[in-house]
Amino acid sequence: xxxxxxxxxxxxxxxxxxxxxxxxxxxxxxxxxxxxxxxxxxxxxxxxxxxxxxxxxxxxxxxxxxxxxxxxxxxxxxxxxxxxxxxxxxxxxxxxxxxxxxxxxxxxxxxxxxxxxxxxxxxxxxxxxxxxxxxxxxxxxxxxxxxxxxxxxxxxxxxxxxxxxxxxxxxxxxxxxxxxxxxxxxxxxxxxxxxxxxxxxxxxxxxxxxxxxxxxxxxxxxxxxxxxxxxxxxxxxxxxxxxxxxxxxxxxxxxxxxxxxxxxxxxxxxxxxxxxxxxxxxxxxxxxxxxxxxxxxxxxxxxxxxxxxxxxxxxxxxxxxxxxxxxxxxxxxxxxxxxxxxxxxxxxxxxxxxxxxxxxxxxxxxxxxxxxxxxxxxxxxxxxxxxxxxxxxx
Numbered sequence: 001x002x003x004x005x006x007x008x009x010x011x012x013x014x015x016x017x018x019x020x021x022x023x024x025x026x027x028x029x030x031x032x033x034x035x036x037x038x039x040x041x042x043x044x045x046x047x048x049x050x051x052x053x054x055x056x057x058x059x060x061x062x063x064x065x066x067x068x069x070x071x072x073x074x075x076x077x078x079x080x081x082x083x084x085x086x087x088x089x090x091x092x093x094x095x096x097x098x099x100x101x102x103x104x105x106x107x108x109x110x111x112x113x114x115x116x117x118x119x120x121x122x123x124x125x126x127x128x129x130x131x132x133x134x135x136x137x138x139x140x141x142x143x144x145x146x147x148x149x150x151x152x153x154x155x156x157x158x159x160x161x162x163x164x165x166x167x168x169x170x171x172x173x174x175x176x177x178x179x180x181x182x183x184x185x186x187x188x189x190x191x192x193x194x195x196x197x198x199x200x201x202x203x204x205x206x207x208x209x210x211x212x213x214x215x216x217x218x219x220x221x222x223x224x225x226x227x228x229x230x231x232x233x234x235x236x237x238x239x240x241x242x243x244x245x246x247x248x249x250x251x252x253x254x255x256x257x258x259x260x261x262x263x264x265x266x267x268x269x270x271x272x273x274x275x276x277x278x279x280x281x282x283x284x285x286x287x288x289x290x291x292x293x294x295x296x297x298x299x300x301x302x303x304x305x306x307x308x309x310x311x312x313x314x315x316x317x318x319x320x321x322x323x324x325x326x327x328x329x330x331x332x333x334x335x336x337x338x339x340x341x342x343x344x345x346x347x348x349x350x351x352x353x354x355x356x357x358x359x360x361x362x363x364x365x366x367x368x369x370x371x372x373x374x375x376x377x378x379x380x381x382x383x384x385x386x387x388x389x390x391x392x393x394x
Contacts, residue, residue: 001075002042003169013043013071015050015064019388024164024175025227028292028377029213031384032229036171046388080134082119095121099132104156106146114150116142125159126177126224126245127186133160163242165235174238177225177245180215189218193278193289194373196350197271199233201263208232214241214251214275221250221283226275233266240272251279278351287358288369290345292378295320295371298345305338307346307368309357310375314349318379323347328357335364347371347378 002012014021014037020030021037021044034044051063053074061068082099084092093101093109099121106114117139124131138160148155163176183190192215198207210230216223226241228234244254254276261268269277281287290298298304299322308319309328319325326334328348338344344366348354351374361368371378 001077002037003167005075006040006042010072011041011043013045015045015048015062017047017049019047021046022166022173024162024179025173025229026180026213028373028381029211029227029229031380032211033168033171033173034384034387035380037168040169080118082132082134084119087115087119095130095132097132104158105149105154106142106157107149114146116146122157123159125161128159129186131160133162135160135162135164137163161242161245163238165238170231172228172230172232172234174228174234175226176238176242177223178215179225179227180213183215183217183224188224190224191216191218191279191282191289192291192372193275193282194351194377195271195274195278196374196376197267197274199230199271200265201267204263206232206264210234210237210271212237212271212275214279216251216279219283221252221279223249223251223254233271237271240270241275251276251283255280278355281355287355287362289372290369291372292381294345295378303342305342305344307338307344307357308348308375309346309354310348314375318375320347320375320378328353328360331357331360335361335366338366340366342367344368345371347375349376350374 002014006012020027021033022030037044045064048064054061056070059070059072060074062071062074081097084094084098084100087100088094090110090113092113095101100108100115100119102108102115102120106116108115118134120142121130122133122138123129142157145155145157161177165172165174178186180190180192192213195212196209199210200207208231210228210233213227215225223241223245226238228238240257240259254272257272259266259270259272261270282289298306306320306323308315308323308325309331311327315325324337326337344361346354346357346368351370351372354370354374358368358370
């Protein structure tokens with residue numbers, strides 16, 4: 001709605017009670033969306049509750065926080081709930097949120113009534129627990145399964161994993177399975193990696209960076225979910241990972257996938273392969289990770305050394321406060337500047353050069369960790385946190 005209203009020439013504000021837009025995304029990946037929407041002229045009011053509306057002579061007064069603001073019109077997009085009044089009146093069993101309870105054959109508590117689609121409770125394919133995920137793809141599959149069973153063909157619905165894609169102006173956002181927050185809440189021992197590859201071979205014109213977050217279980221590498229944000233090739237990468245989840249694959253299997261390659265479409269190692277390699281390195285303990293949320297505490301830790309291994313140009317245009325700078329290309333010659341009694345926390349722009357730096361340091365007896373997502377993710381999230389602490393003016 002914001003995209004279309006903006007394209008129609010209107011000034012658009014989105015008010016959201018949560019700290020980020022698009023609930024299936026984690027906060028860190030949603031920061032990419034926030035940054036892009038602001039660049040498109042959309043005003044965001046995050047962590048902001050709308051208390052009510054009052055009709056005014058020239059529009060609608062919206063009570064936002066402790067103030068009122070005048071709008072020409074308001075669109076309420078506050079989620080969905082199952083429309084199950086008919087089922088309730090018929091005496092069917094519902095869950096506390098009003099979704100109709102069905103068995104794997106889509107049969108309700110009445111042996112003569114089937115129910116499908118956005119009205120029913122589903123089993124989450126990843127967690128195995130009951131849930132509610134209203135999506136068109138699962139609804140269509142459920143309809144076919146119900147019809148088969150009505151006609152005497154025994155078919156069962158195996159669950160919904162929540163694969164979805166969204167267009168925002170030129171940006172594409174895709175998710176499948178669990179995000180990090182829901183994986184932790186579900187009790188999984190969760191790990192994550194980030195990769196920021198080009199959508200196709202970098203030497204072929206038109207490639208654009210995509211941001212991929214892969215969530216998986218330790219120590220076995222079961223794939224729990226993925227979040228991808230970018231402008232080209234996002235949907236197909238998410239579809240591959242969605243298929244891998246459905247097939248019960250692990251992150252180790254992602255490295256073995258033989259995916260279509262030609263320079264206009266991908267790289268010899270597809271972004272999905274790359275995510276698998278990075279995850280494999282973590283699970284095989286070739287490298288230890290730390291995360292953007294750890295950086296502020298590490299700056300105060302006298303037993304920790306933050307090491308920036310980017311180029312001098314990159315370092316001069318932004319770095320984590322207090323970081324020591326040694327470019328990876330001269331790291332072997334400058335090892336004497338580092339203290340082996342302290343843990344070294346290494347970062348580069350995306351995590352690739354800092355991984356190489358960690359391998360060098362490990363071979364020389366240093367204890368080191370690599371910043372997952374690199375300075376690029378750290379700077380993006382820190383910028384978003386700074387914006388959220390600033391009062392938005394109309």
